[in-house]
Amino acid sequence: MKDTAILLEHVCKSYRLSHQPYSSLKGILLSMFRYRRRIEVHQALNDVSLTIRHGETVGLIGVNGSGKSTLLAIIARVIRPSAGRVQVNGRVAPLLQLGVGFHPDLTGLENVYFNGIILGLTRQQIAERMPSIIRFAELEEFIDTPVRAYSSGMVLRLGFAVAVHTDPEIILMDEVLAVGDEAFQHKCLRKIQEFQREGRTIVLVSHDMNQVRQVATRTVWLHQGSVMADGATAEVVQQYLAFTAEMEKRAL
Secondary structure, eight states: OTTEEEEEEEEEEEEEEEEOSOOSHHHHHHHHHHOOOEEEEEEEEEEEEEEEETTOEEEEEOSTTSSHHHHHHHHTTSSOOSEEEEEEOSOEEEESSTTTTOOTTSBHHHHHHHHHHHTTOOHHHHHHHHHHHHHHHTOTTTTTSBGGGSOHHHHHHHHHHHHHTSOOSEEEEESGGGOSSHHHHHHHHHHHHHHHHTTOEEEEEOSOHHHHHHHOSEEEEEETTEEEEEEEHHHHHHHHHHHHHHHHHHHO
16 A cells, blocks of 8 residues: 555554542552552543545544544554554654753754754754754744743744654644744644645644644544544534534533
8 A cells, every 4th residue: 555654453542540549648558458449441542443645634633532642642653552553654743742852951953953863854954954944933033042941832833843844754733733823823834735735644633623624635533532433524524513512512
């Protein structure tokens, strides 16, 4: 399957949650001798099978806790599935938690080199792309300042700028189009549209249905770790909105 960018076959992910009967240190120590801890298994993903072709832009939607971010993290190889098969064909840019790998005591410039190397670039490639990265992040005046002095928005802008300059074939995005102010969000959107024209593969997690409609041609709706719907964006978003409206009505 040469045209397959991402293949998921019967992917499951579960977590073991331990519940203690006491919250104090003394109570916890006593419980080790008097009580058995209650172990709960949380099924974050349940038998998820998907095939995403090269050049597709796929939206992942669902309520909080539905498994969207877990699925992206598995595709990015940040976490391993409990069961199933995952195959990723192409260089991945995981835009999951932008700026998490930045060291606060290093300058913005030093962090670009540090993260660029982690993402697979050589020092020469980073140096060649540095002006474009700095310009995209709009941090010309602050690039030699330690990151600890940056606002959260500045950190996110720099993280996005580094990731999209790594020549990725597959871009994984977890709510990153909400980065920065409205003008910067439009810039990020234009970059994504440029990637689409170049035929790159994009998987986008978002709670903004207008954004999903604007970007994704195909959408997957996850609920409680399972695929509820997979198809044309307009149809799947309509189903999802009808479902959430009904849930809200029942909650009243």
